[in-house]
Amino acid sequence: MPEIDGINSQLLTLLQEDGRMTNARLAERIGMSETPCWRRLKRLEESGIIEGYQANLNRRKLGLGVMAFVQLRCSEHDQAATAEFQRIVETTPNILACHNTTGADDFLLIVVAKDLDDYSVFVDSTLRRLPGVTSIRSNLSLKEMKASSKLPISSVSGS
Template structure:
């Protein structure tokens, strides 16, 4: 894994701002020539620090007005139930993220839906059918104050 020195940290920060930035523009921002910039970028990609590039979409403009934070409690934790649970979660587009958590509940999901009727149908048709689910608690977002996928990037030396 490459060290995250000041230059690599700056590359990562710039690409989080604009994932479509050309290598020429990136090298210009960094004050370096294109070839070493390209090499650094390729090392960051090959090491898995950069996992991919994507467009950030506006969920409301796509008609997804409801965002819910869903806490699930499960009674079954055997390998087969867990594998089926994970398969369903990974293939359900309305579930943006799922975290196995500590505390009273087992999982925290972030779910989007068109409206409350759509969310209700999602709970009935998907969440209640997940293997071993014994409790579903939803908190609806009233106002999104910050939404970001950008990670704080600072120089970091490897082990």
């Protein structure tokens, strides 16, 4: 696992700002030559610290106006039910995230839909059919005040 030193911290921060930044530009911004910069980048990718690259899309401009935070409680926790639950969650594009949580509920999902009618259909056709689900509670986002996938690199940096 590569150490998150000052240079790797800068690399990660710059890539979180612009994942399309070329190696030449990264090296220039960090003040190093291209080959060592490329090697560091490859080590970060190979270690799994950098999992991939993607474009950040505006869900509202794509017509996905509803974001729901869904708490699920399940009665079944055996291996087969859990595997089926996970398979469905992983293959359902409207579910952006799913976390197994502590507390009264078992899972917290982040779900997007076109509108309330679309969300209602999603609840009936997908969430109510998940194995072992005994309770579904939805909280709809009224206003998104912050949305980011950028991690606080300075908090984990060795420098």
